[in-house]
Amino acid sequence: MVYLDNSATTQPWDTVMEAYQQASYQYFGNPSSLHRLGTEAETLLRKARESMASLLKIKPEELVFTSGGTEGNNLAIKGTAMKHMNRGKHLVTSTIEHPSVKEAFCQLEAAGFTVTYVPVNREGLVDPDDVLDAIRDDTILVSIIHVNNEIGSVQPIKEIGERLAAYPKLYFHTDHVQGAGLLPLDFKEAKIDLATISGHKFHGLKGTGALYVREGVILSPLFHGGGQERTVRAGTENVPGITAMAKALRLSRERLEYDQTRLITLKNKLINDLEGVEGTVINTSKEHSAPHIINVSFPGLKPEVLIQALTKRQYHVSTKSACSSKLEEPSAVLLALGAKKEQAESAIRISYSIDTTEEEVKGFMNAIKEIVAEIKL
Amino acid sequence: MREVYADHAATTPIHPDAAQVVLEVSMDYFGNPSSIHQFGRQARKQLDESREKLAATIGAAGDEIVLTSGGTESDNLAIIGYAEAHRDKGSHIITTTIEHHAVLHTCQLLEEKGFNVTYLPVNDEGFLSPEALEAAITDDTILVTIMHGNNEVGSIQPLRELARIAENHGIAFHVDAVQTYGLIPIDVKEIPVTMLSVSSHKINGPNGIGFLYVRRGTNLASLLRGGEQERKRRPGTESVAAAAGFAKAAELAAVEQEEKFAAYQQLKDHFLASLRREGVHFIRNGSEADSLPHIVNLCFPGTQVESFLVQLDLAGIAAASGSACTAGSVEPSHVLEAMYSDHNRSLSSVRFSFGKGNTLGDTEYIAAEIKKITDKTVMRKEGRENNGTKK
Numbered sequence: 001m002v003y004l005d006n007s008a009t010t011q012p013w014d015t016v017m018e019a020y021q022q023a024s025y026q027y028f029g030n031p032s033s034l035h036r037l038g039t040e041a042e043t044l045l046r047k048a049r050e051s052m053a054s055l056l057k058i059k060p061e062e063l064v065f066t067s068g069g070t071e072g073n074n075l076a077i078k079g080t081a082m083k084h085m086n087r088g089k090h091l092v093t094s095t096i097e098h099p100s101v102k103e104a105f106c107q108l109e110a111a112g113f114t115v116t117y118v119p120v121n122r123e124g125l126v127d128p129d130d131v132l133d134a135i136r137d138d139t140i141l142v143s144i145i146h147v148n149n150e151i152g153s154v155q156p157i158k159e160i161g162e163r164l165a166a167y168p169k170l171y172f173h174t175d176h177v178q179g180a181g182l183l184p185l186d187f188k189e190a191k192i193d194l195a196t197i198s199g200h201k202f203h204g205l206k207g208t209g210a211l212y213v214r215e216g217v218i219l220s221p222l223f224h225g226g227g228q229e230r231t232v233r234a235g236t237e238n239v240p241g242i243t244a245m246a247k248a249l250r251l252s253r254e255r256l257e258y259d260q261t262r263l264i265t266l267k268n269k270l271i272n273d274l275e276g277v278e279g280t281v282i283n284t285s286k287e288h289s290a291p292h293i294i295n296v297s298f299p300g301l302k303p304e305v306l307i308q309a310l311t312k313r314q315y316h317v318s319t320k321s322a323c324s325s326k327l328e329e330p331s332a333v334l335l336a337l338g339a340k341k342e343q344a345e346s347a348i349r350i351s352y353s354i355d356t357t358e359e360e361v362k363g364f365m366n367a368i369k370e371i372v373a374e375i376k377l
Numbered sequence: 378m379r380e381v382y383a384d385h386a387a388t389t390p391i392h393p394d395a396a397q398v399v400l401e402v403s404m405d406y407f408g409n410p411s412s413i414h415q416f417g418r419q420a421r422k423q424l425d426e427s428r429e430k431l432a433a434t435i436g437a438a439g440d441e442i443v444l445t446s447g448g449t450e451s452d453n454l455a456i457i458g459y460a461e462a463h464r465d466k467g468s469h470i471i472t473t474t475i476e477h478h479a480v481l482h483t484c485q486l487l488e489e490k491g492f493n494v495t496y497l498p499v500n501d502e503g504f505l506s507p508e509a510l511e512a513a514i515t516d517d518t519i520l521v522t523i524m525h526g527n528n529e530v531g532s533i534q535p536l537r538e539l540a541r542i543a544e545n546h547g548i549a550f551h552v553d554a555v556q557t558y559g560l561i562p563i564d565v566k567e568i569p570v571t572m573l574s575v576s577s578h579k580i581n582g583p584n585g586i587g588f589l590y591v592r593r594g595t596n597l598a599s600l601l602r603g604g605e606q607e608r609k610r611r612p613g614t615e616s617v618a619a620a621a622g623f624a625k626a627a628e629l630a631a632v633e634q635e636e637k638f639a640a641y642q643q644l645k646d647h648f649l650a651s652l653r654r655e656g657v658h659f660i661r662n663g664s665e666a667d668s669l670p671h672i673v674n675l676c677f678p679g680t681q682v683e684s685f686l687v688q689l690d691l692a693g694i695a696a697a698s699g700s701a702c703t704a705g706s707v708e709p710s711h712v713l714e715a716m717y718s719d720h721n722r723s724l725s726s727v728r729f730s731f732g733k734g735n736t737l738g739d740t741e742y743i744a745a746e747i748k749k750i751t752d753k754t755v756m757r758k759e760g761r762e763n764n765g766t767k768k
Contacts, residue, residue, distance in 0.1 A: 003416060008409040009614060017403055024396050024583065030388040034686055035695035037382060067446035067585065070603040070613030100603030100612060107602050200614060205403060207446065207585045207616030222600055224486050225449040225479030234479060235449035236388060236578060238585030241619075307414065316414040 002360045005318045006201075007149050007178060007293055007351035012244070013203045019247040020205060023240035031237050032226060041239050048239075048246035055253050058187055058212055064229045065242050068209040069177040069198035070100040071222070075211055075233065076173045076194040077104040079219030080141045081113060087169060088138025089113045094126050095336040096153070097145050101175055105143075118144075123285035124153030124337050128160045135164075141171045146185055146195075147178035150320050150333040150349055151283050152293025154183065161191035171217060177201055181252045182260060182354065183290045193217050199245035202252045203353070208241040252354060259354045263291035266352065266361050270294050273365045277372055281343050283334060292352040297334070297343040301375060306348060309371040315364050317350050380693045381739045385579075385732030386528050386556060386672055387697055392581040392626050392733070399583050399622035410615050411604065420617045427617075427624035431588055434627050435573065436564035443589045443610045444620055448555040448576030451589040452479040452522075454600050454611065455551040455572040459520050460487050461598035463549075468492045469517040471510065474715035475499050475532075476524050480553055481711070484522070493517070501716050502664035503532030511542050520549045526557035529699055529712040529728055530663030531672030533557065537568050544569040549595070555579055555587075556669060559630030560638055571595055577619070581733055582626030586619040641670035644731045644740055648673065651744035657751055662713060662726055674713075676726040677747070680754050685727060688753075692746040697728045 003011070012020075027044045029037030046060070053060040066072045081091065093105055095117045105115045116134040118126050126144060135142075142164060144155050157174055164172050173194035176185055181202030187195050194217065199208035213219060213232065225234030267289070274280050274296045283295040298306060303319045310317060320331045330344035350364065382390070391399075406423045408416025428439045445451045460470060472484050474496045484494045495513045499505050505523065514521075521543045526533045536552060543550035549571040554563060559580040565573065573590040577583055591597055591610070603612030630637070652659055652675075662674040677685065682698045689696050699710035713723035729743065 001415075005409070005412055005414065005416070008412045008417070009407060011407040012403050014404075017400055020403075021396060021400060024391045024399075028388060028390045029695070030384070033384055033387050033695070033697060035384065035690045035697075036693075037384075037695050038387070067450070067616075068613050070601050071446070074601045074603070098603070100601070103602035103612070198614075205616070205618065206614050207619050223449050223453045223479075224482040225452070225477070234453075234482070235447050236576075236584065238446075240583070241585045304413075311414060316416055318412055318414065 001314045001316065002363060003316050004350045004352065004356065004360070004364060005316055006353035006356070007349065008318055009200050009206065010203045010353050012200075012205055013248060013251060015251065016203055016205070016244045016248045020240045020244040023243040027239055031239060032228065044243055045237055045239050048242045051246045052210065052249055055249055056187065056212065059215060061230070062212055062215055064211045064213050064232050065237060066209045066211055066233060067207050068200070069098070069175070069196055072196035072198065072209050072211040073098065073100040073175055074104050075219060075222050076196060077101065077141065077143055078108065079222065079232075080171050080173070080194070081108050082220035083218055084140045084171075085113075088140045090136050090139040091115045092118060092131060092134045092139060092142040094118050094120060094144050094155070096120050096124060096148050096333045097143070098149055098175055098177070101143055101145065120153070120336055122338055123288055124148055124151045124333070125285070125288055126155050126160070128156055128163055131160050132163055135167060135170065139167070139170050141173060143173040143175070145175040147183055147290040147293070148333060149178050149293070150331060151295040151337070152178075152289040153285055154179075154288050154290055157185060157192070158190040165191045178290060178293070180249070182256070182263065182292050184253070184256070187212055187214070199241065199248060202248050204245035204248035205241050208238060208245040210245070255354055260291050263352050263354070263356065266356065266358060267291055267294055270350065270361055270365060274368070277368065283337065283339065283343075283347060294350045295347055296350070297339070297347040298372070299342040299346050301346050303346055303348050305375070306371060309374070310367055313367040315367050317348050319348055378693045379742055381735070381743060382695045383729045383731060383735065383739070383743060384695045384697050386728065386730035388578050388584075389581045389732050390734070391583055391622070392629055394629060395582050395622040395626040398625040399618045402621040403618040406617060410617060411606065423621055424615050424617050427620040430624040431627055434631050435590060436566045437590050438593065440608065441590055441593055443591055443607050444615060445587050445589055445611055446585055447578070447587040448477075448553070448574055449479040450600070451574035451576070451587050452477065452553055453483050454589050454597070455574060456480065456483045456520065456522055457487065457600060458597040459549055459551065459572065459595070460492055462596045463519045467517040467519040469495070469515055469519065471495045471497060471513050471518060471521045473497045473499060473505050473523055475503060475527055475529075475712045476522070477528055477553055477555070480522055480524065499532070499716060503527055503530045503712070503716055504664070504667070505534055505539070507535060507538045507542055510539055514542070514546050514548065518546070518548050520551060522551040522553070524553040524556070525563070526554075526561070526669045527663075527712060528556045528672070529710055530674045530716070531669035532663050533561065533667045533669060536563070536570070540569045556672070559627065560634065560641075560669065560671070562634060565590060565592065577623035577626060580626050580630045583619045583622040586616050586623045638670050641731050644735055644737065645670060645673050647737045648729065648740035648744060651741045652747065655744050655748040657744065657748050662716065662722070671731045672728065674726055674728045676722050677751055678725055680725045680751060682724055682727060685750060688750045689727075689746060694743055694746060697730070698726065699728070
């Protein structure tokens with residue numbers, strides 16, 4: 001079986017699970033407890049925090065552990081809005097955000113905030129000029145996704161961040177969930193204030209994630225209770241899960257240099273091959289996309305039929321974001337790109353992990369060719 | 378050195394069977410339950426099974442279980458979620474002074490947002506009187522949130538009676554059952570609670586997962602927004618493996634419930650008898666009757682809790698002052714402060730909480746070590762008095 005839906009979730013690595021198991025058994029204390037088992041768990045938690053902070057080139061105190069990407073995005077957006085609403089109630093985001101960002105903004109709109117949605121071009125890219133044009137005196141937050149989860153488009157986060165630096169009272173958040181494993185961002189260099197990551201997107205466990213909160217940025221918490229995570233996020237820390245996530249991030253980064261180039265080659269090869277199939281429309285930009293996501297439409301074909309035929313051949317891909325895959329509607333992201341309805345309805349997404357091989361991609365391409373030929377007959 | 382973990386109310390070691398399930402499900406069913414392909418569907422099946430198992434432990438239906446990241450999130454979702462969704466019905470909430478911080482601090486936040494909160498006092502055994510609840514209800518009351526078993530002193534509130542009072546007034550009732558779940562059976566078909574919070578790591582399950590039971594038909598505003606997961610009440614990719622480990626731990630706890638209750642009660646009784654035999658002077662905080670079998674909170678007059686805990690720790694004994702959620706600091710326990718007017722009492726009190734793996738021998742060992750500590754304290758005091766340096 002070949003799993004090519006790594007944007008939805010990745011398989012935890014064996015060594016990551018070993019770290020999880022070891023932490024579960026040997027460091028089960030509550031990090032808030034004062035006794036030896038508590039301090040040992042606290043030490044392990046601190047080491048995981050330091051390790052991740054060093055890989056992300058930030059300070060350990062700038063990392064807030066969460067239950068995942070959805071919580072991270074909600075905390076960043078609503079935590080900023082609720083804390084700083086006395087300064088203004090205007091927010092800026094893009095039209096191709098993940099549902100956890102989009103819905104958080106919808107909730108704020110219902111609560112009296114105004115949101116400007118910056119459009120994207122045909123390649124799924126935001127124009128930094130448009131972002132800057134949207135800024136008003138009462139803007140308190142800009143949130144732009146780094147790597148889009150459906151089409152893989154990579155936003156000019158660094159340019160946006162640098163230009164937003166001229167507005168020191170405004171916070172800049174990016175949903176870095178899809179980028180963290182295969183296309184890391186330097187938060188400091190890109191002048192980002194808040195960035196969300198999720199452990200299960202880079203071979204960690206589900207239910208783990210982190211939010212980068214630049215030193216000096218104050219958020220209203222979503223969960224209230226104990227004093228954990230410097231009171232930004234109450235709740236007993238998931239020490240084994242966090243330890244496993246730290247290990248997964250380290251292993252990902254160790255392999256990045258070699259595998260990033262390898263995956264980009266594999267991506268371009270697949271895009272070229274798919275372009276060669278009659279009637280396809282490639283929705284992923286070759287130049288401005290992440291190494292691991294390829295989105296392609298087969299106008300006139302039902303994606304479910306295609307996916308079923310692929311499944312029979314043991315290839316597993318998806319239609320759009322898993323977080324909205326139950327909705328039998330055209331992809332909102334593709335519509336935002338200006339895609340026609342039949343194009344937005346007939347897309348499939350292929351997403352690699354760092355472990356994806358050339359053989360797997362070749363096999364997938366052969367399967368596509370066979371299936372398209374069969375259906376056309 | 379002997380090692381005795383007597384802080385099971387803070388967290389518990391994972392049961393090997395639950396750990397094994399987490400491992401297997403992580404590797405074999407790693408798909409995203411929202412994905413439509415085989416990996417997704419298999420993960421969804423696992424998740425549904427876990428949900429059904431968890432629901433069955435309290436007599437609920439699967440669709441009444443909202444999986445969360447733990448007890449704190451469950452309490453926050455219940456209280457904020459219910460209050461926000463029923464603001465048009467009223468703005469009064471009733472709770473007690475001895476709740477966990479996840480409830481107390483959440484209620485305080487709601488006060489900042491314009492809600493009125495009544496914090497009902499408890500007596501010196503840690504019990505709330507049902508009459509006090511009845512008397513506190515007004516036309517504006519929308520929610521009552523009261524914990525089942527207290528995490529610091531172990532007092533068990535008369536849940537059935539309290540929940541019925543709320544029901545009679547048509548008011549929602551949330552119970553924080555984090556400490557009682559797995560030890561005291563609750564059937565939501567018999568006890569009219571509207572919502573009930575549970576945490577996995579308190580019942581030998583994995584960390585980072587819990588659930589909130591939400592009675593069918595209850596309107597709740599979600600804290601997180603995003604995907605369609607958990608019927609939109611709790612979006613975010615579900616922790617399939619952790620949920621499976623949690624369900625396993627819950628099943629094991631349910632099977633062993635009576636046996637565990639009796640065993641922990643025996644540990645507690647033996648511990649207290651051992652202390653008496655050693656001739657240790659102590660005062661019990663809370664009550665003997667209607668108390669959680671695994672929690673015992675004791676005041677050792679004249680001792681100072683911080684150094685007391687350090688000395689226990691040096692003897693390999695893990696115990697606690699107050700709850701662990703006051704994050705690494707020894708603050709006076711708000712529970713003991715609420716129960717006793719004597720401030721010194723909370724500064725000389727220690728909580729022992731027993732669980733899996735503890736033996737009668739362990740409790741004797743703890744009693745003997747306490748004897749050494751209290752003797753030293755008395756000697757130091759006498760020494761200071763003899764030298765005329767009494768402070």
